[in-house]
Amino acid sequence: MDESTTTLALAIGARVKQERQSRGWTLDQLAESAGVSRRMVVNVEQGAANPSVGTLLRISDALGVGLPALVESPRPKPVKVTRSGEGAALWIGESGGRGVLVAGTESPDVVELWDWTLGAGDRHVSEAHTSGTKELLQVQQGTVTVEIAGQSVSLDAGDAVTFPGDVAHSYANPGTEPARFSLAVFEPGVGTGHRPEVSDA
Template identity: 75%
Template sequence: MDGSAAALATVIGARVRRERLSRAWTLDQLADTAGVSRRMVVSVEQGEVNPSVGTLLRLSDALGIGLPALVEPPQVATVKITRRGEGATLWSGEHGGQGVLVAGTAPPDVVELWDWTLAPGDAHVSDAHTPGTKELIQVQQGSITVTIGDQSATLRVGDAMTFGGDVSHSYVNAGGRPARFSLAVFEPGVGSGAPQTGGA
């Protein structure tokens, strides 16, 4: 991990531990509720790993706090501004792309706003999110191919798409130029005790 990724991993680990202890949960209880291994929970809490977005979603959903609350500092004010470069980079592609969480709301109905870039050849594959999750995409640069279950569509500059994120899906840049898109994710009922399927 580079310095910024290591710093983010440390912050996330401290928040997971604080939230777990505030519920008087053991490591095993959190692992079971989130559907991840005990070893992963330990590694996350100690800041030793840069967990996948799917793992972070499972942990934040299990704790009932939503992904934005896990990666952002607590806010007292009703208005929060994320300046350019201040978002949490939660995914890095093999060829240089990034998934940056730039804004989000508190549970129970969590909305996340992402700024994604995919370098040529980059692909992000996601498991299904929790039931009822919706995703909205709009392409600002280049083109991407989005696959939801067994359906695929290529989106170009200005194109937008809405789909259910509670099935497996992927974003791929099969072109020769970098692609950039905004992604909004709506995840209802976070912390309501619904079974967790994870995803990203």
């Protein structure tokens, strides 16, 4: 992990531990509620892991705080500004792509705003989010192929798509040039349900 990734991992770990302890939960209780292994919770809290976005979503849902709360300061502010370059890079692609969470609201009805770049050939696979989740995506540059529950949609710059986020989906760049898109995710009722058991991969 590079320095910024390490700093982010430590900040997320501290926030997870703070939220878990404020509820009086053991490591095992959080692991069971989130549907991840105890070892994964320990690694996240120690900042020793670079967990997948899916793992972070399961942990944030179990804590009832939403993913944005894990990567932001716990002090609520009526106006929160994220300057260019300050977003939380939660995914790094093999070809240099990045998934950056740039803004988000608090639970229970969480809205996340992402800035995604996909290098040539990059692909990000996302597991199904909680029931009722919706995603809105607009391509800013290049071509992006979105697969939603087996249906494939090809989008060029300026094109947009709305789809259910509570089914398996993926974003891919089939081209030879970088692609960029904005993504908004609406996840209602964070913390009111549980995700199915899945691996920590």
